[in-house]
Every structure is written in C-alpha cells, then in structure tokens.
Amino acid sequence: MIKVSVFYPNKEGSKFDMGYYLSSHIPMVQKMCGASLKGGSVDQGLSGPEPGSRPAFVAMAHLLFDSVEAFQSAFGAHADSIMADVPNYTDIQPIFQISEVKG
Amino acid sequence: MIKVSVFYPNKEGSKFDMGYYLSSHIPMVQKMCGASLKGGSVDQGLSGPEPGSRPAFVAMAHLLFDSVEAFQSAFGAHADSIMADVPNYTDIQPIFQISEVKG
Numbered sequence: 001m002i003k004v005s006v007f008y009p010n011k012e013g014s015k016f017d018m019g020y021y022l023s024s025h026i027p028m029v030q031k032m033c034g035a036s037l038k039g040g041s042v043d044q045g046l047s048g049p050e051p052g053s054r055p056a057f058v059a060m061a062h063l064l065f066d067s068v069e070a071f072q073s074a075f076g077a078h079a080d081s082i083m084a085d086v087p088n089y090t091d092i093q094p095i096f097q098i099s100e101v102k103g
Numbered sequence: 104m105i106k107v108s109v110f111y112p113n114k115e116g117s118k119f120d121m122g123y124y125l126s127s128h129i130p131m132v133q134k135m136c137g138a139s140l141k142g143g144s145v146d147q148g149l150s151g152p153e154p155g156s157r158p159a160f161v162a163m164a165h166l167l168f169d170s171v172e173a174f175q176s177a178f179g180a181h182a183d184s185i186m187a188d189v190p191n192y193t194d195i196q197p198i199f200q201i202s203e204v205k206g
Contacts, residue, residue, distance in 0.1 A: 003146050007159070022206055043106050043202035046171070055200045056110070062165075068149070097158045099146035103125055 001038065003062050004071055007095040010045060010058040017089040018044055018059065025085055026061065032082065036074035038064040058092070068098060104141065106165050107174055110198040113148060113161040120192040121147055121162065128188055129164065135185065139177035141167040161195070171201060 008016055022042060030037055040063040045055030065071040075082070086094065111119055125145060133140055143166040148158030168174040178185070189197065 002149065003144070005146070005163075018205065026206065041106070041204050042206045043108070044205050046105070046201045046203055049199035049201070051171070055202065056198050057200060057202075060108075060202065068154075095159050096152035097160060098149045098152070099158065099160075099163065100149055101144050102121065102147050103129065103145045 001101040002065050002068055002071060003040075003099045003101050004065065004075075005097045005099060006061045006063075007057045007097070008059045008090060008092045009095065010055055011092060014058070014092045015090060016058045016092060020089040021059065025082075025089055028085060029061075029063070029082055032078040033063070033065075033074040036065055036070045038066060040064050064101070071098070104204040105168050105171055105174060106143075106202045106204050107168065107178075108200045108202060109164045109166075110160045110200070111162045111193060111195045112198065113158055114195060117161070117195045118193060119161045119195060123192040124162065128185075128192055131188060132164075132166070132185055135181040136166070136168075136177040139168055139173045141169060143167050167204070174201070 026042055040061065043060045043062070045058050045060070047053050047055055063071075065074070129145055143164065146163045146165070148161050148163070150156050150158055168177070
C-alpha cells in the first residue's frame, strides 16, 4: 500500500478554506480517482507538540492506493483539473510526497 | 479523533534505521500508550510527486487518539523514555504536530 500525502505549510497570513476543501475539493479527487483510491484522511492542524503552539501544517491529506502505478494512472489523467481547483481554497503551495505504508 | 504526526525531514547525509523504528521504537510507543492508542501508521518516504525526486520526509508516524487530553495523559508519563530512544535510530530532529481528523 502506498500513501500520497499533501501538506499545506502553515504560513503566516495564508488562507485555507477547510469547508470548501472537505465539501468540494476532496470529493472531486475521490470521484476522479474512483475505485483506485483505497482510503485516506484529511487532517486539520491544531498545534505543535505544546498546547497553543503553531502546527507545521494547517492541513494535510493522505490518500491510499495499491501502488505508485495505480496512483499515477488514476491521478495523471486528472492532475490538471485537480491542481486548477487549488486556488479556490488556498494560496498555499502544497508539498506532495509518496510513501510506502510500513505498518 | 486526533492524530499525532511525527515527521522526519529528509536531510542530506542523515540516517534513519527503519528496521529499528518498526521493531523497537514503535512497539515501545504502542506499549506505553496502551489502549489510548486507537491506531495509526508508519510511512517510509519514497519520492516527491515526480518519480525519483527526493521525498520531503524520510519517515512519518501518525498515531490516533480519542482526544488531545487522551494523548497527553498517555504520552506525558513516558515522553522522556520515548525521546531518549530517538538517537538509537536517527540523527534527525523530528517535527511533531497534533491534528484533528476531519474526514
């Protein structure tokens, strides 16, 4: 199983519309990826390790696929549409990472 | 549900012993947190969005708890022991974040 993680760094003065992200952007990604998408989560940053400290990321999405190839095949055809929607909810440049789920 | 994420930035020349992390460190954290720990994952960074590019994080752990209070109560008593084990598998300074799982 591989995990595609999208991180939104918590920059001073930046905006992130979690309502739009959950109600529009993520459902669009889910629809476009179809059955290739095996699960995942959307996380909203609360704090760093100390209560009240700033979290490193204002939001993260973690999407599970069977393989890198399955992700590329599902996402590749729709990458332009998905990226074009980003300015509708944030002005943060997301960081992408592909990981192998080890446990 | 809240998620405690631990990120290990992928620094040139740094070490990370995934074998030790999976076989010793994570089981120690699981044992110390007991039933408060509701699940989670350990991810090994494969790449950035482009094949062959460097992932932002060499490894991540994501641990689920019912609440921030449940995490603090479970982890607080053992934080020193857990942190003292870090040099046994890495010389990377981990980044911690607490998030709310929104979906």
